[in-house]
Amino acid sequence: MKTGAAGIACGAVATDPQRDSARNVQVVQALGARIVGGSLAPGTSIPIEEELVAELGVGRSAVREGVKVLAGKGLLETRRSAGTIVRPRESWNLLDADVLSWRFEPDPTPDDIRVLADLRVALEPGAARVAAERADAAAVRRIDEALAALFATADDPEPFIEADLAFHKAVFAAASNDLLLYIYDMISIALRSVRQVHTRSVAHNKETLPGHERVAQAIRRRHHRKAEEAMRTVVEVARADAEQHVRLCC
Amino acid sequence: MKTGAAGIACGAVATDPQRDSARNVQVVQALGARIVGGSLAPGTSIPIEEELVAELGVGRSAVREGVKVLAGKGLLETRRSAGTIVRPRESWNLLDADVLSWRFEPDPTPDDIRVLADLRVALEPGAARVAAERADAAAVRRIDEALAALFATADDPEPFIEADLAFHKAVFAAASNDLLLYIYDMISIALRSVRQVHTRSVAHNKETLPGHERVAQAIRRRHHRKAEEAMRTVVEVARADAEQHVRLCC
DNA sequence: GTTAGTTTTTCATCAGATGAAGTGATCGCC
DNA sequence: GGCGATCACTTCATCTGATGAAAAACTAAC
Numbered sequence A, B: 001m002k003t004g005a006a007g008i009a010c011g012a013v014a015t016d017p018q019r020d021s022a023r024n025v026q027v028v029q030a031l032g033a034r035i036v037g038g039s040l041a042p043g044t045s046i047p048i049e050e051e052l053v054a055e056l057g058v059g060r061s062a063v064r065e066g067v068k069v070l071a072g073k074g075l076l077e078t079r080r081s082a083g084t085i086v087r088p089r090e091s092w093n094l095l096d097a098d099v100l101s102w103r104f105e106p107d108p109t110p111d112d113i114r115v116l117a118d119l120r121v122a123l124e125p126g127a128a129r130v131a132a133e134r135a136d137a138a139a140v141r142r143i144d145e146a147l148a149a150l151f152a153t154a155d156d157p158e159p160f161i162e163a164d165l166a167f168h169k170a171v172f173a174a175a176s177n178d179l180l181l182y183i184y185d186m187i188s189i190a191l192r193s194v195r196q197v198h199t200r201s202v203a204h205n206k207e208t209l210p211g212h213e214r215v216a217q218a219i220r221r222r223h224h225r226k227a228e229e230a231m232r233t234v235v236e237v238a239r240a241d242a243e244q245h246v247r248l249c250c
Numbered sequence C: 001g002t003t004a005g006t007t008t009t010t011c012a013t014c015a016g017a018t019g020a021a022g023t024g025a026t027c028g029c030c
Numbered sequence D: 001g002g003c004g005a006t007c008a009c010t011t012c013a014t015c016t017g018a019t020g021a022a023a024a025a026c027t028a029a030c
Helices: A025-039 A051-058 A061-072 A099-102 A110-134 A137-152 A157-174 A179-191 A202-220 A224-249 B004-011 B025-036 B049-056 B060-072 B096-106 B111-134 B139-151 B157-174 B176-195 B203-222 B224-249
Strands: A078-079 A084-086 B076-079 B083-086
Touching: A025 A051, A025 A061, A051 A061, A061 A078, A061 B060, A061 B139, A099 A110, A099 A179, A110 A157, A110 A179, A110 A202, A110 A224, A110 B111, A110 B176, A137 A202, A157 A202, A157 B004, A157 B224, A202 A224, B025 B049, B025 B060, B025 B096, B025 B139, B025 B157, B049 B060, B060 B076, B096 B111, B111 B157, B111 B176, B111 B203, B111 B224, B139 B157, B139 B203, B157 B176, B157 B203, B203 B224
Parallel strands: none
Antiparallel strands: A078 A084, B076 B083
């Protein structure tokens, strides 16, 4: 059940035959999932190196490398003679691709879903506004292409989700802001993990099309106020859907 | 292609070597700064382990641990027999605290400053809106306290900057969204690095006080529309200031 | 009960050996 | 001469052993 892909994710290249066998990645995955999953609580010590070697069936080098990677993500802190302790949650790199996966992949809590939906409401309208301010012709074209793909896939749930993510990404890309785009990439990782929440009826998919079209049109016309408003409508509908879904099934 | 000389030069960088005696951290800092700084370009190979051992004066374990940490941050990728290469910028964990420091601390480019100012414009109004929706009494109190500190320090540039950062952080904290708060923590790292841009005259500091007060008041009254508008005014003023500063001094 | 000194634990670091997986060059064949 | 297969080489991957250092835990003296 281990998806080695999360290890050093986001790569454009799909040819990575050795990643599964990388011992240090194995350690990172095992410990990272336990920490973020909650079975290794902040403030407590993880097993000592020797025990991890025995438990995970790898050498000390692999354990040390893995622990150092997790320390780099803010999850662990090593202290001489005092063991390695799990750092408080406030220290974690919450927008690290791996940390996000460990959080959202197993079974996101209702609160995780709320956090994600709120984040979109907080972020996407503003991003659409800046996109309208900064978009060049090529960026507008890419948004229009993504919009066309959205219309074309409205009948297929799975492709529609991908097209939806691609549309929102195109909007973020139009803002010419690599930090903003990075944030959306992380959001999309989380969204993909909770996509069952967003898998709605085909009719529902089609209902979101006009909203997306208004966003694209506003950006095309560099109308930042309208772009923001249109995007707010889209993400607030998504948030309402998510809340309803949580209420119904949890 | 010889990087030895550059390595020595980089070693002269002021990073107190006493306090931070951890060898792997030394490796992470040295290589990370070079990569983000641009002297090790994406697609190129870094020196082989043996050379790094000689150049950095540490053992192989330290080099390997450091390289693995940077791989975990998306900066490097190791391939058997093919060396370790710098990954494309799109793969970097741009919102990692270290990566941000390496980017903004030496001398942020005008474009970096634009990216940061745009990010605030895109993000903070929406965050203030969600804060107005979600803030509880304690969060409102903390915002008011931060506002009071802002008024109290308006005459001292350095404390005022800290109070300013604390105020904006209190707003983000009120949104009860750890991802959003994490994003602001990273923004504040970058803001602290470019604070000379934000160090204005005392009179200018005082001009920003009414705007901040409007934000606090709107959140206190749970008026999310007004909170958003007030925050937009604040960050757009900051953006205009930054643009002007860049024009004047660069 | 406190304190000073000692022991133990645990990570930190280096070094060596072996292995694996690509890279590239050599060499034979046609 | 062109082409392909073999083979040596490069470089990271991994394990292991040894030594050191720092902090915690323990002990004994007062």
